[in-house]
Structure formats: structure tokens, C-alpha cells
Amino acid sequence: MRYSREHKLETHARIVKKASVRLREKGAHGVGVADLMKEAGLTHGGFYAHFDSRDALVIEAFGYAMDRGTERWRKVMEQTPPNKRFSTIVESYLTPLHRDDPGNGCAIPTLGAEIARESPKTRRAFAAKLEQMIDMIADQIPGVPRRAARKQAMATLATMMGAVVMSRIAGTGEFSDEILDAGREAVLGRAAPAKKPVSRKAAAAARQ
Template sequence: MRYVGDHRRQTHSRIVESASYGLRQNGAEGLSVVELMKLAGLTHGGFYNHFESRAALVGEAIAFAMDQTAERWKKLANRKANEDRFGTLIADYLSSRHRDNPRQGCALPALAADVARSSPREQRALASKLEKMIDILVELLPAEGPQQARQIATSTIATMVGSIVLSRAVGAGKLSDDILDAGRMTVCGRTHKRQRRTAKAMSCDKP
């Protein structure tokens, strides 16, 4: 019956979305199957009707979280003039809002270290979505050749993720804010130098 199929898909999606928020808040190793199902308001008895393993759910939850970030980037970029898009994304990512809200933030600072010690399936899920995030930044660097743009985009994400990880690790305060500021200055300064744009065009002011 169609209702049964639709209900199953909706339940599956709800489990993935709830797990995604929970994993970003607690880490990839911080929640058991029982706890992950409880986040969706379900018992663990039906888990294997939807997923073949915990790794399968974690992989889907990571993909969901990274898709959320990619969609946010696209929406932010579409609201700005071409020359302001790159800086806008950097400022939004390296913000106190993002630092203080891991549950709905990017999966990379919250989960990358855990995934590095997890199954190949989870690692492939993260790598696939990371490639797409890199592609989004590449599109914002039209003045660069493809290879150079990809290098800039990859190093930008690496710098931003590291900055968020450290800013969270030291707790909210001056040092945490200084880390975010340094991340913005590093990324935007590097990109400005390479692209030879005006400081205003490549500004990464706090949002």
C-alpha cells in the first residue's frame, strides 16, 4: 500500500534528521542505537527495518548535515553580489552563532575526528559531501583557474573547520573570539592576495 511506503520513508527521514542533530551535538561515538532511535521518538526495535547497521545510519546522518550546510551556503551566496559571496560565507561560518550552535552547524568540526576512527562507509559519506562543499566554493572563485580555485577552496574549508574546532574547545570567551577572527583574517587575506581584489570586495566582516 502507498500509505505504508510513504509512512516508512517519512519515518526513515525522521530518524536520519534526528540522528543528524544528535550526532553533531554529542559526536559520532556519543550515541548508541537505542539513543539515536529515541531522538526520533522511536524504540530501537524497529531500527533494522530501516538500516542494516549503525554505520549506515551515521553515514546518512552525516550526509544530511553536510547537505544542510551546502544549502545554507547556496542561499547566502544567492543573496549577495558576486564579489561579496565568498566573504559572506566565510563570515557566516566563522561566527559566534556557528560556534555556539553545533547541533545545527556544519558536521565537519563536530564529527570529522570521530569519523576518522570510524567505518569506511562513514568516511565515504563524509568525503562525498565534502567534495560538493569544495565545489560550491570553487564556483565563487571564477577569477582563478580550476586547479588553483580548488586548492583555495580546499584550504579554506580546512582552515575554517580547524578554527571552529579550536574556538569550541577553549569555550566561549576572548580566546575563542580571537581564534574566529584569526581564521577569517587568514582565509580572506590569503584569497585577497591571490586574487588581487580590493579589501572591501573580499571583506569577511563579522555577521
């Protein structure tokens, strides 16, 4: 059976979207091509009609995950006063909601260590997306020279990523929450307000 170009593009996009979730849940080497294709409702043999190699799918899936995170941040920023945008990014990222849903969360804490061991092509693609995220954070730091804002954005993302990784290792209890609080305090210079969780709408900035 011959399919239209539109059908093929829709199928391709569905594979990438599902792969982006599964890779964040299971890791770059925790799920095989056959599993990904089965989840997308396709046969293993149909894989090469859409991708030249497994690396090609991995790169697209990583890019999709990071683009979604950046786009969600952008939408939240549009609804947030300029003086609160930086803190909103931090507070939405360092939440139990983000910690407990790696499949729809930021790709950096879930896949960063694995990417460092991937091919140079994959690392370059990931690094380009990483720089875009850093630039977006830097854009939310007003009154600071661009070079200084970028350095602060790099330190912020590194701190947030590390806090999420550590909190996931710790599980979902008080110790894990304490790690998230410590990350927020390290970046913002203050502890999170007691019993005042970030809204689901804002927390979505850090997810998928």
C-alpha cells in the same frame, strides 16, 4: 499495525534528521541506537525496519548534515552579489553563532576526526560530501584557474574548520572570539569589522 510507505519514509527521514543533530552534539560514538530511536519516538526494535546497520544510519545522518550546509550556502549565494559570495561564506562560518551551536552546524569540525577512524565505506561517503563543499567554495572564487581555485577552497575550508574547533575548545570568551577573528583574517586577509556581526540570515549558511 501496518504503515503506509509514505509513513515509513517520513519516519525514516525524521530519524535521520534527529540523528544528524545528536551525532554533531555528542559525536559518532556519544549516542547509541536506543537513544536515537527513543528521541524519534520509536522503539529500539524498530531500528532495523529502517536501517541495515548503525553504520548505515551514521552515513545517512552525516550526509544529511553536510547536504543541509551546502544547500544553505547555495541559498545565501543566490541572494549575494558574486563578488561578495566567497567572503560571505567565510564570515558566516566563523561566527559565535556557529561555534555555539554544533548540533546544527557544519559536520566537519564536529565529526571529522571521528570519521577518519570509521569504516572505509563511511569515510568514502564523507569524502564525497566534503568534495562537494570544496567545489561549492571554489565556484565562488572568480578569475582563478579551476585547479588553483580548488586548492584555495581546500585551504579555506581547512582553516575555517580548524578555527571553529579551536574556538570551541577555548569556550565562549574573548580568546575564543579572537581565534574566530584570526581565522577570518587568515582567509580573507583582513580582520573582521569591529561591532558589525554577520546577520543571522547569512550565518545560517554554516548551520545544519
